[in-house]
Each structure stands twice: as structure tokens, then as C-alpha cells.
Amino acid sequence: MVYLDANATEPLRPQAREALLEAADLTGNPSSVHRAGRKARALLEQARNTVARYLDVAPLNCIFTSGGTEANVLAMRGLGQGRRFLIGRTEHDAVRKGAPEDAQVVWLDVDANGQVQLDKLEQALAQDETPAFVCLMLANNETGVLHPIDDVVLLCRKYGAHLHVDAVQTAGRLPLSVEQSGIDSLACSGHKMGGPKGAGALLLRGPAPARVLPIFEGGGQEQGRRGGTPPLPAIAGLAAALGAALEQPRDLAPLRNSIEQVAVAAGAKVFGADVPRLNNTTSLALPGKRAQAQLMRLDLDGICVSAGSACSSGKVAFSHVLKAMGAGDLAGQALRVSLPWNVTEQDVARFIESYTRMAQSPAAIGLVDSVV
């Protein structure tokens, strides 16, 4: 099997596996007062310190959650009261559907490369007295495209807006400092860095502990900001994965570029190629070939990639990201290839061989939608 779907989930890193197993053997609940509890508590705080250090926030401004979706929604619901929501059109569904029901939402357009249009952002910020809560992802999960976040920060400052970023695809892949970046809050997820599934974190800039209204209060864990017993093994794994990812960075651009070179020669279009992107991600459309069929064909060859965002039913959904970028029909004909931290040259070679064969085979005239 060739696994090239890191943006769905990264393979578990050995450091994360070790931390996970170690924590799994700890019996205590971090909230308990006895020695078993203290041991668990110590491990939890150690993980918190690690994450806070790598992403540069005060330790008590690192709130552990069940994952990226919860971290994003906690920010939107817990920090966004009374604010207007300005949400990028290419955000992940966690954010697109994360605003409270009664909230006013303004959608932020992106350009053909998938970057937010700064003039439109400023327009939206200036258009209303009500303070804004801006949601933009650092890197897009389908294309890897990075928003011009420094410019976004400046605009948000100018208009007194809160800037929340979904950094689920970025944390561990690029060095980040929440304090220095001017980002107000940041969400990340353990399994997208090579940790286990089941833990994420919301990080907050400024003095700790910052106030966040909990989604569920429960036993008042995480300084009353996130109720529920923290999933210690997953959290320990997250911290270890983040450390490993940032201490041993690997430049995947050469491998990614070699894929793109072949794909373009085979007739593919690459999305976002002209702007800064994550090194591991490429979004490739083959005109006239449905994403679903491409995905199935490659899967039957033992190659795991994805298209659009996976829906719970397993069907291939239309890509709202590429649609927002004005890709038209191509939005239903694109595959996302995202290289994991442990990808090998042989993996890439096998992908290229399979992809080329697929690109050269004739497309059927069928019209099963999903390509709309």
C-alpha cells in the first residue's frame, strides 16, 4: 500500500507511539488528588508545556480538546460571543459550520489561487461597527495554499477583530509562534502531526489563563474552559508528535514537485501552484476525469489519496474549496495528494506510475455526479 493522504491523517510517529503507550499504562485521572492522579496530572502538564513551548503561548493558554473540530468550534463559540463572523469560503467544514446558529456570518472570497482577497476582507471588516471574529485557515487542507496571514493580522488589528486560525494542517509542518504572529487563537489536531487520533488543542495569545466560555462545563477541567476527562494518551502522543515534527523537519517539496511535473505532463492542472503552499500537498485536476473514478482506480492499484473532503458516508463530495477558487467543472475532477512525513521515493515512483497510466486511459462518458 502506498499512503499519500497525510492531510487526512499522518502515520503515527514512533515518538508519539511511545508516549501514547506510556500514558495508556497510567491509571490515574489527572483530576484525582491521590498519587495516581498526580502522576497523570504531571504528564498532562508536561504535554501542555511542550505544546505551549513549540507553538509559543503561555502554558495555561493551551486548552486540550478532542481534536481539531472541537478546538475550532470552542474558539468560535467560546470567544466569538457578540461578534460578527467573517469566514473564509475555503475553510474546513469544522469552521464553516462552527458558528453559533444565530450568528451573523459574512463569507470571505478567495482568489483563483485560494488566497483570501484582502480588499474584500477589509471591506467586510469596515462595513459594520460590531466587532468581527475572523476565521481563516493557515494552510488549506485540499490545496496546501497559505493565506497571506501577516497582512490578515494587520487588518484584523486595525479593525479590532479577533483572528482565529485553523492550523490543523500547519502545526508541526511549519514553525509557528502564536505570540509573535499576532494570531489571537489557533486550533490544531494531534493526528495531523503524526500523533494518535483523539486529541487537539486550542491555543490563545496573551496573558493566561484567557477566558473562554466552555461548550460543555462538565467537571471544570482545563481551567473551566473544556469539561471532560482529558484523553491523556492521545494528548501525550500529540505533544510528542509535535516535538518530533518540528525537531526533525523534512522538506517534501522535491518529491511533491516531481509528482507535479509528471502530472502536468500527463495533462493535469495544479491548483495554487503560484503561491506559497505546504510542501507536502498538491491538488491535481485531470480535465474530464471524475475525481471519484480517479480515486477508485488508484485505490484499486493500492494507492491512497483523496478527493474533495471525505464525507461520513464515504461518497466523494464536491470540493467547495476548488469551487470557491473558481475551478468550475475541475472542482469535481481533482485529487489531493498529500505526502506523509515518512513517504519514500519508491512510494512516489509507484504513485507516478499508476497516475500516469490512469491519466492516459480513456474517460467514460458517464455522468455519475459528485462532479456536478
Place this chain on the structure above:
Amino acid sequence: MRILVAMSGGVDSSVVAARLLEEGHEVVGATLQLYDSRGAAKKGACCAGQDIRDARAVADLLGFPHYVIDAERRFKDSVIERFADAYASGETPVPCVACNQGVKFTDLLGLAREIGADAMATGHYVRRVEGPDGAELHRPCDEDRDQSWFLFATTRDQLEFLRFPLGDMPDKAAVRKEAERFGLVVAGKPDSQDLCFVSDGSYVDLVEKMHPEMAGPGEIVDQQGQIVGQHEGVMRFTVGQSKRLGNAARLNGERQMVVGVEPGRRRVIIGPREKSFVTALSVRDVNWLVDAPPEGLVCRVQMRAREEPRAARVVPTPDGAMVYLEEPAMPAPGQACVFYQGTRILGGGFIRRMEETVPA
């Protein structure tokens, strides 16, 4: 060979997948999502959310890949809307034919070819026989489950690529037994029935929602336009029907039946039963599974899903075919008229409205 199996999540297509796998083929399962599974899906009808889960469970159990194909929009455009539009034009449509013809045997089959499959198999009860001039389509062994009438629009090209492994099964019990032998959880699942996309209420509500002009009571008139009764809604009437006519069921001592429906005016037109029968009808969108001789051929035609075929002569025309019946009958516009010779399907088409029928 690599075979794509169209899996509904029911017993039949699950057994098809299991058998082909046992025979050593590379099986790829695919389930079409035809409408939003979050809606209240009708129990016993195919393709709802639970059915997708069932199909996937079968694939997981037997260990072959399975995919869910989003065909919601295509299904809405090519089946549901055409179904409602046909009613609105006074016809009685057969949506299952449209679904087999479009979503299943064009789209899904196209996908099968695209992923490099050598064939596509379904759980339909129909037999595919290798004949001297290519694949032939026949009624199945199990007469009770005969689905051949619904499959007349399968083209010769599609038929070459298709496989129907259940055509030889003696009866449903045998299929269930096979399912048990393979340990399939779906072995005891109820059969699908009626229209899969009608979730609650009835197809009448669905069509009336899409064509509000058809909803509500109206008049029953005779062929001269004389009002002879009232009805509750044109949707409940099909040409040839004698039921639901109330006092108008018998006029001047003669049994009456529906001879036409005018949905726009919400009128049901009736006429004396015996006198209204015809011996010639015109069919459109004809699919031939044999090389049709220009002078026509003698065969039997079946004009409803469940009825005895009748002796007839079918003559190809530039825009379809004319069907000359030995005995008079009352064909319902929009229904299929399928030509059989013995168990074999020779072709078929959709029955035109009488006013469109120009005798040859």
C-alpha cells in the same frame, strides 16, 4: 476478471458479490446514493442510508473494496423529475426503467469501464444468454421475480458488459439460503418494493408537490366533455383503469374506464370500456436487442409490469415502432411495451399518447 457489482445493500446484490468473489473474480462493490439518506427513508425500499451501511458491511465481511457513488443530482434530474413531469403530461411513467437506463446502466456502467472493470454485475432477476449474435436478454428462471420488463431499455452494448448472476436462481428462498451460506447479515432483510425514492406519504404527494397544478379534486368527463362525476385528484388515475370512478363507473348500461387524463385541467376522461380498446399503438424511444426486420416481426408484447404478454406484430418506424395487437387492449401512455419471443426480449419502447399515434 475485475467486476464492479452494483450493490443496493439488499440480499440479492450481496449474494451476487459473494458468488463472484467465490468464483475467483476481483470484486469491486459500488452503491449509488440516490437521495439524501438523512431524510426519512422508506422501510423496505432500496438505497437508503441503512442500505449503504449494509452494503459496506457485506464488503467488509467478505473483504473487497466498496465505494459509495453520489448520484443524487443525476437521480433527481433523470428519474424523479422526469417521473413527475410524465404524470403532469398525462402519462403513467415507469421510473425504474429510467433509473436502470440512466443512472445504473449508463453512469455506473461508465464508471465501471473507467476503473478498468471487465464487467458489471447486478442483482436483477433476468438472464443474460450468450447467443450466436451476441448477448441476449431473457426472462429469469424465477417467474415470480421477473424484472426483464424493467430492463428492456438495456442496449446491446451495455448487455455485452453486464452480468446478472441471479437469473438462474430458482426462487428467492434459494438466494436467501446462499446469503446464509456466506454468512451475510442481510440474509433476512425484506425485499425492496415500490418506489425507492418515495420516503413517506405516497408518490401522489411527491408529484403534487412538484406539480401543484395537478393537486386537488376535479371533474370526470365523457369523451364529449360532459361532466359525469367528480374525483379527488388526477394522480390517482391511469388510462385503462375502471376503479375509483364512483357513479361514473357505469354509464348508460356500459362499463366505463379511463381513456385519458388531462392533468393541467385536472380532468379524467372516460369512455365505454369495450369500445375504447385499441388494436394499434405507437411506441417511442425504442430499444432493439435484435436487428429489427423492416417488415416487422411477430411476437408477444407486454404493456404492464405484471400482465400476460399478448400476441402482436411490431413494425419499426423512423421514430419508434407501431404495435398491432391481435386482440384489442387499453395501453397506458408512458408505460413500457416490451417485445418478447419466448423468454427472450427482442426490444421495447414507451407507449405514446393516443393523439400522438399516427397509424402506419
